[in-house]
Amino acid sequence: MSPVPDCGEESYRGSGRLAGKATVVTGGDSGIGRAVAIAFAREGADVLISYLDEHEDARDTARLVEEAGRRAVLVPGDLSEADHCRAVVGKAVEAFGRIDVLVSNAAFQMTRDALEDIPDDEWDYTFKTNIYAMFHLCKAALPHMPEGGSIIGSTSVNSDAPPPKLLAYNCTKAAIANFAGSLAQLVGPRGIRVNSVAPGPIWTPLIPSTMPPDDVEQFGSGTPLGRPGQPAELAPVYVMLAADEASYVSGARIAVTGGQPIL
Structure with missing residues (x-):
């Protein structure tokens, strides 16, 4: 990609906010997930990195986690399959003994000009990857x-x-927000918190791989800040929500949108 997304490789500095935590990050090979994995490790957490099949990218993320002095566990596979979601959790428990933080981040999208252009299997795959996976993982x-x-x-x-051309993706993202809000109430009595992060246009590999070139060229220019965000600009929000300091933050949805309000 040009420019290469900034996932905090050179900039993120930790301060021990997640010391000793066992964490799972899906979609951790690139983009937002990679930035979160790097930040978590530099804050003192071990990280299981779940990813589809981008082995080189995932190994590079694992290297950065290990350079921070933390343990990295790589688990490739398709999260649209319920059994694989359960396997990811099983690998984390096997490696760490528990799960302190689960970040359900992996996503699929595809731009389509008309409803009739969306193949049935693509609709199903979008939902299975984006929201079914969160259900099975949790x-x-x-x-x-x-x-x-x-x-x-x-x-x-x-x-x-x-945006109308991302209809399936939009629906799943609304479902994730609702799922998080509902689950927060179900598990609150168990002392477990559930929140969601609502990014605006963030420069990740998902963008050029799923959007027409003209849309990619203008990506993020319509925000009040006038540019797309970088994955590194989201990582601190995930750290905050994972940290013990956020012990009374549950059922929240935090917008990182370059100025476009979510009220």
Whole structure:
């Protein structure tokens, strides 16, 4: 990609806010997930990096986690499959003994000009990857999450201001926000917090791989800040929601949109 997304490789500095925590980050090979994995490690957490099949990117993220002095566990596979979601959780429990923080971030999108252009299997795959996976991951992880645990979902500004050509993706992101709000109430009595982060236009590999070139050229220019965000600009929000200092933050949805309000 040109320019290469900034995932905080050179800029993020930790301060021990997640010391000793066992964490799972899906979609951790690139983009927002990579930035979160780097930040978590530099804050003192071990990280299981779930990813599809981008092995070189995932190994590079793992290298950065290990250079921060933390343990990295790589688990490739398709999160649209319920059994793989359960396997991811199983690998984390096997490696760490528990799960303190689960970040459900992996996503799929595809631009389509008309509803009739969306193949049935693409609609199903978008939902299975984006929201079904969060359900299966959370269901499997909760028995292994101690009091003080944190679940974070990646939603989107698109759920509130849906661009028509990303119809399937928009619907899943609205579902993630609602799922997080509902689950926060279900698991609050267990001392587990659930929140979501709503990014605006963030410069990740998902953008040029799923959007027409003209849309990529203008990507992010319509925000009040006039540019797309970088993955590194989201990582501190995930750190905050994962940290013990946010012990009374649950059921929240935090916008990182370059100035486009979500009220």
